[in-house]
Amino acid sequence: xxxxxxxxxxxxxxxxxxxxxxxxxxxxxxxxxxxxxxxxxxxxxxxxxxxxxxxxxxxxxxxxxxxxxxxxxxxxxxxxxxxxxxxxxxxxxxxxxxxxxxxxxxxxxxxxxxxxxxxxxxxxx
Numbered sequence: 057x058x059x060x061x062x063x064x065x066x067x068x069x070x071x072x073x074x075x076x077x078x079x080x081x082x083x084x085x086x087x088x089x090x091x092x093x094x095x096x097x098x099x100x101x102x103x104x105x106x107x108x109x110x111x112x113x114x115x116x117x118x119x120x121x122x123x124x125x126x127x128x129x130x131x132x133x134x135x136x137x138x139x140x141x142x143x144x145x146x147x148x149x150x151x152x153x154x155x156x157x158x159x160x161x162x163x164x165x166x167x168x169x170x171x172x173x174x175x176x177x178x179x180x181x
Contacts, residue, residue, distance in 0.1 A: 064163045065110075068103030068125070071156050075099030075132075078145070078153070086144050095135040101128040102160060119171050126164040133157055 075096055082092040105125035112118035136157065140150035 064160070064167065065103070065106050067156075067163070068106045068160055071160055072100040072103040074153065074156060082139075082144060088144055091135060091139060091142075091144065095132065095139065098128045098131040098135060101125070102132065102164075106164075115171060115175050119168060119175075122164055122167050122171070126161060126168065129157060129161045129164060133161070 078099070079092045079096040082088045082095070102125050105121050105128060109118050109121045112121055133154070136145075136150060136153055139145045140147065145153075
């Protein structure tokens with residue numbers, strides 16, 4: 057695994073921990089159960105899909121797994137916005153979580169672009 061990928065793996069794992077803690081907060085403090093399940097599912101799936109890239113069978117499989125991770129990140133953004141706009145989380149918490157999300161999505165998109173570019177270069181050589 058490349059250094060950038062291991063950073064993405066580490067940061068995605070730390071984000072998953074934040075999602076678990078957010079889920080616990082929503083359940084215990086806000087008594088919210090439906091949105092809690094969604095944010096937990098999608099927010100932790102980002103790192104799970106990144107972890108799956110370690111055993112990708114090809115560059116195409118790697119790109120697919122990172123792409124699925126980015127889709128999970130996009131859904132996480134939706135749930136975070138919904139939690140903020142329905143006052144389950146305050147703006148300060150939202151901004152902190154969004155900052156982490158935004159960093160992850162940027163890394164995922166960059167990884168996809170790099171791999172697709174690498175694949176094009178290989179095909180044209």
